[in-house]
Amino acid sequence: MVATQPQRETSVSTRPAFIDCDHHNQWGSPKELFPYLPKRWVEHIETFGLRGPGGGAYPRYLNDRAGAWPPNGRHAGSDPVFVRDTFIEPERCAYAILTPLGGGGSVLNQDLGAAWARAVNDWQIAEWLDFDPRFRASIQLPFEDPPRAVEEIRRLAADKRFVQVQFSGRPHEPMGRRKYWPIYEACAEYGLAVMTHAFGSFGQPITGTGWPSFYLEDHVGPAQAAQANVVSMVAEGVFEQFPTLQFVSAENGFAWLPSVAWRLDSAWHVLKAEVPHLKRLPSEYIQEHVWVCTQPMEEPYRPRQFLTLLEHFGPAVDHILFATDYPHWDADDPDEAFPVDLPAELQQKIYYDNAAKLYGL
Amino acid sequence: MTDTQTARSSNTSTELPLVDCDVHVEVAKVDVLFPFLHEHWIEHIQQSRFKGPTDTAYPANAPTTARPGSRPSEGPAGSDFALLRSQALDAPSVDRAILNCAYAIDSIHNPDAAVALASAVNDWLIAEWLEKDSRLRASLVVPSQLPELAAREIERVGDHPGFVQVYLPVRAQHPYGSRIFRPMWEAIARHDLVAGIHFGGAPGNPPTPSGWPSYYFEEYADMATVFASQVVSLIVEGVFDQWPNLRVTLIEGGFTWLPAHLWRFDKEWRNLRRTVPWVKRAPSAYIREHLRLTIQPLDAPPTRKQLLEVIDQIGSEELLLYASDYPHLHHVDPLDVLRELPAGLARKIAGENARAWYRL
Numbered sequence: 001m002v003a004t005q006p007q008r009e010t011s012v013s014t015r016p017a018f019i020d021c022d023h024h025n026q027w028g029s030p031k032e033l034f035p036y037l038p039k040r041w042v043e044h045i046e047t048f049g050l051r052g053p054g055g056g057a058y059p060r061y062l063n064d065r066a067g068a069w070p071p072n073g074r075h076a077g078s079d080p081v082f083v084r085d086t087f088i089e090p091e092r093c094a095y096a097i098l099t100p101l102g103g104g105g106s107v108l109n110q111d112l113g114a115a116w117a118r119a120v121n122d123w124q125i126a127e128w129l130d131f132d133p134r135f136r137a138s139i140q141l142p143f144e145d146p147p148r149a150v151e152e153i154r155r156l157a158a159d160k161r162f163v164q165v166q167f168s169g170r171p172h173e174p175m176g177r178r179k180y181w182p183i184y185e186a187c188a189e190y191g192l193a194v195m196t197h198a199f200g201s202f203g204q205p206i207t208g209t210g211w212p213s214f215y216l217e218d219h220v221g222p223a224q225a226a227q228a229n230v231v232s233m234v235a236e237g238v239f240e241q242f243p244t245l246q247f248v249s250a251e252n253g254f255a256w257l258p259s260v261a262w263r264l265d266s267a268w269h270v271l272k273a274e275v276p277h278l279k280r281l282p283s284e285y286i287q288e289h290v291w292v293c294t295q296p297m298e299e300p301y302r303p304r305q306f307l308t309l310l311e312h313f314g315p316a317v318d319h320i321l322f323a324t325d326y327p328h329w330d331a332d333d334p335d336e337a338f339p340v341d342l343p344a345e346l347q348q349k350i351y352y353d354n355a356a357k358l359y360g361l
Numbered sequence: 362m363t364d365t366q367t368a369r370s371s372n373t374s375t376e377l378p379l380v381d382c383d384v385h386v387e388v389a390k391v392d393v394l395f396p397f398l399h400e401h402w403i404e405h406i407q408q409s410r411f412k413g414p415t416d417t418a419y420p421a422n423a424p425t426t427a428r429p430g431s432r433p434s435e436g437p438a439g440s441d442f443a444l445l446r447s448q449a450l451d452a453p454s455v456d457r458a459i460l461n462c463a464y465a466i467d468s469i470h471n472p473d474a475a476v477a478l479a480s481a482v483n484d485w486l487i488a489e490w491l492e493k494d495s496r497l498r499a500s501l502v503v504p505s506q507l508p509e510l511a512a513r514e515i516e517r518v519g520d521h522p523g524f525v526q527v528y529l530p531v532r533a534q535h536p537y538g539s540r541i542f543r544p545m546w547e548a549i550a551r552h553d554l555v556a557g558i559h560f561g562g563a564p565g566n567p568p569t570p571s572g573w574p575s576y577y578f579e580e581y582a583d584m585a586t587v588f589a590s591q592v593v594s595l596i597v598e599g600v601f602d603q604w605p606n607l608r609v610t611l612i613e614g615g616f617t618w619l620p621a622h623l624w625r626f627d628k629e630w631r632n633l634r635r636t637v638p639w640v641k642r643a644p645s646a647y648i649r650e651h652l653r654l655t656i657q658p659l660d661a662p663p664t665r666k667q668l669l670e671v672i673d674q675i676g677s678e679e680l681l682l683y684a685s686d687y688p689h690l691h692h693v694d695p696l697d698v699l700r701e702l703p704a705g706l707a708r709k710i711a712g713e714n715a716r717a718w719y720r721l
Contacts, residue, residue: 061636174571174579201570207590208568208583210535213598216633217536220593220626221570224586228569228579235579255621262617263582263660269692270424271578298624301645301676305620308670312662330632 016348018334019355021293022197022250022323023096025083025128025135028075036119036126041112050116052106053203056211058218060329068327076327080131087326088134091334094352095134095361096326097163098124099197099250103140105168106200113142117152121162129161136359138166138195144202146182153183157190163359164193164248168200169222175229176236188242193291193358196229198222198251219330226252227260230290234264237277239285246358248291251325255298258312261286287316291358293323294350295332303340310346321358322351377699377708380715381458382655383559383612383684384449386490388413388464388482389436397481397488402474413478414465418530418561420577424690431688438688442493449687450496453696456712457721459525460490460499461559461612467505467530468563475504476514483518491523498719500528500557506564508541512548519552525719526555530562531587531614538591538598550604555719558591560584560613585660588614589622592648596626599639601651608718610653613686615660620674623648649677653718655684656698656710658691665701678706682715 027033030050034042064076067086072079088096104117117140124137139162141149149165156162165187173179175196187194199222205211206221208228226249233239233247264282272278278285300306310317325331334351342350355361388394391413395403406412419426427438431448439445450458464482469475483501491497501524503511511527518524527549535541537558549556561584567573569583588611601607626644634640640647662668672678683695699707715721 061633170570172572174569174574177575202572204567204570204572206570207536207594208566208570208587209531209533209537209562209564209590209594210539210566212536212590212594213539214637216629216637217590217593217597219633220629221590223622223625224589225570227586228571228574228583231579231582232569232571232574235574235576235582253621253625255624256618258662259585259615259618259621259660260582262662263585263615266658266660266692267578267582270690271576271581273424274576275578296625296628298621299628300620300624300674305670305674308674309621312667312670 015335016351017092017094018322018351019361020093020096020324020326021321021355022099022295022325024077024325024327025098025100025124026075026077027123028078032078033119033123036122037115041115044112050112051108053108053201056201056203058215061215062329064327065329065331080128084132088132093134095136097359098128098135098137099166100124100140101197101200103166105141105143105171106202107142110142110145110148114145114148114152117142121152121156125159136161136163136361138162138164139192141165141183143167143180143183144172146180149183150186153186153190153192157192162192164195167194167196169196169198169225169252170201170204170206172202174232176232176234176238178236181238181241184238184242184245188245193246193248195248195250196226198226222252223256227256230260230286231264234282234285235275237275239289240277240279245289246291247289248293248321248358250293250323251295252292253296253298254292254294254320255309257286257290257292257316258309287314287319291319291321293321294337295323295325296330297332297337297339299339306340317346318349318354320350321355377711379453379455379683380712380721381449381455381685381687382610382682382715383657384445384458384460384687385439385689386445386460386462386486387437387439388462388485389440394478394481394485397484398477402477411474414468414563416465416468416563418463419689423577425581427688428690442490445687446494449685450494455496457496457498459719460486460497461528461557462486462500462502463559463561464502465563466502467533469504472504472507472510475507476510479504479514480517483514487521487523497523498525498721499523500526502528503545505529505545506534508543508545512544515545515548515552515554519548519554524554526557526610529556529558531558531560531584531591532562532564532568534564534566536591536594538594538596538600540598546600546604546607550607553606555608555610557610557612558588585615585618589618592622592652593626596640596644596647597637599637601647602639602641607651608653609651610655610682610718612655612684613658614654615658616654616656616675616681617660617662617671619654620671645676649680653680653682653714655682657684657686657695659693659695659698661693661698668698672706678709679714681710682718683711
């Protein structure tokens with residue numbers, strides 16, 4: 001995708017209506033959320049800000065995509081009317097799974113983080129979910145504070161328009177660690193998926209070998225971070241403990257998943273004595289519990305290699321979810337994202353059926 | 362593919378001329394380095410609680426650390442020359458083997474101690490290994506956390522004909538493309554050595570972007586992602602533009618992760634190359650020219666057909682190098698894999714690629 005995607009005037013594609021599994025609704029300024037915050041926290045934010053771990057900034061080279069900026073001057077992704085009229089309707093988006101960024105998980109002040117997550121969720125209900133029935137949402141959580149995160153899940157679980165909870169790309173600990181299990185227990189209880197979205201950290205670098213120098217590196221890195229979280233969720237036995245739990249990776253690409261499964265299986269054959277809580281091959285847990293959003297779509301040099309890649313997924317091809325990452329500069333266009341023409345059945349699965357099954361839509 | 366590999370009996374061999382690009386030697390205990398250490402450090406080691414760098418990426422009794430029969434009567438696997446010779450050089454018979462010593466120089470915070478121990482390991486490699494068998498080559502070790510001092514050590518021993526490579530643990534305090542490392546790369550390039558980026562490392566920061574994983578099983582599987590990050594750093598920072606003859610081998614990191622990584626990396630480069638204008642070509646083009654990968658541990662797909670498809674996705678038959686990773690144990694024996702590959706490809710991986718790469 002290029003930086004300046006022209007907006008299509010009419011849709012001529014034959015692709016199915018689709019479910020967008022990574023659709024960013026974003027406030028332009030924290031002030032837009034003040035109506036949903038207690039006065040105490042409004043004053044706090046105005047005085048001290050939303051402090052998070054510093055030192056991890058790689059200023060985005062490109063701003064949000066052309067065509068996503070409302071003429072009323074509001075920020076891209078912040079105006080539900082504009083999103084509906086210029087994206088949801090013309091692109092035939094059947095459902096958009098909302099994934100705001102900065103939902104409080106990485107706020108250092110834990111009371112503020114919990115209050116902020118709650119405000120973002122109430123904003124999502126009032127301004128998005130109540131506005132259009134095609135929106136579904138991700139519960140924002142103070143996920144480094146699991147008891148408070150569970151409180152927030154319980155507060156919202158009856159609202160079935162929330163289909164999952166959202167973690168950052170780099171929580172403080174690998175996502176399978178026991179610290180987070182109370183959150184997973186609540187998700188299993190209420191049938192919510194657990195989603196990790198690229199970027200955001202609790203102060204750790206984007207690589208396993210320190211901070212890189214350039215935005216380009218920060219922009220390749222989420223694929224590595226996501227792999228470590230998949231490895232952790234499998235290795236810790238989360239899916240043994242919560243056999244109905246589903247784990248979703250968003251905005252991390254997807255082509256790396258078969259190799260992770262091969263690597264884990266190879267490792268398990270020689271190291272299973274260390275992880276006796278795993279009762280099956282790691283790849284089987286991945287096939288049953290791990291879902292991957294396509295964006296940013298990997299593009300092999302030769303189209304046939306893309307089809308080979310899909311073959312390498314095996315049964316996990318039913319866990320590939322189409323996602324645009326609207327309205328970011330690198331968003332995938334629903335008509336042009338795939339480097340090959342997919343067989344019709346596969347197209348239907350990836351654009352729609354897989355997500356419909358996961359989220360009960 | 363076969364079941365988890367077992368120790369080979371001496372009559373098992375291969376018809377292919379083999380170059381083994383990863384054979385491990387271990388410093389059994391710090392005392393073996395005393396002949397190569399200044400008396401200051403001997404006294405320091407004897408009178409303090411510092412017993413040399415003991416961090417290791419190979420838990421002492423983990424099944425992966427030593428294959429059956431590879432432990433000598435005394436000391437860890439890979440510490441006895443005669444045993445290593447019989448198991449790693451004679452059967453299967455290899456033309457050349459490249460020794461790697463994973464002694465955790467990079468974990469030593471005291472810079473003088475790091476330099477002293479790196480020099481001692483290199484002098485020990487020369488005296489106790491390289492001079493004992495003409496089939497051996499080795500990677501010299503450096504205090505990689507101190508790039509200027511690493512450069513000095515490369516100056517000191519880099520022209521020894523036995524050293525073909527500089528050992529760099531894949532986990533480091535900074536990605537290796539960082540400008541911090543320029544003096545080290547300059548020395549590696551000047552001495553026309555290969556940089557061998559290897560599984561492991563003890564830099565003190567966690568091996569994943571989400572912190573420390575609980576299990577060695579995870580560290581083992583996660584290491585491929587650290588290799589991927591190093592590849593990005595070297596190319597984006599322009600290391601290969603600055604030193605166009607530089608060669609880097611990724612050792613013990615698997616390789617089936619590479620195609621998906623390159624597809625993503627090439628795409629990001631197309632989008633963002635204006636931010637790094639010195640990177641003139643697609644990352645995959647740099648990789649084919651400047652990078653090689655050893656095949657053990659093989660993060661292998663379930664079928665040979667899929668393995669060939671991955672090699673097709675890599676887009677070159679020149680990139681893969683045979684390695685036994687002796688005495689470590691992995692699920693698949695790479696010799697069995699070579700036998701299952703088309704003959705021309707097997708010959709390249711078994712030795713031709715390494716011979717050309719290391720100019721053996």
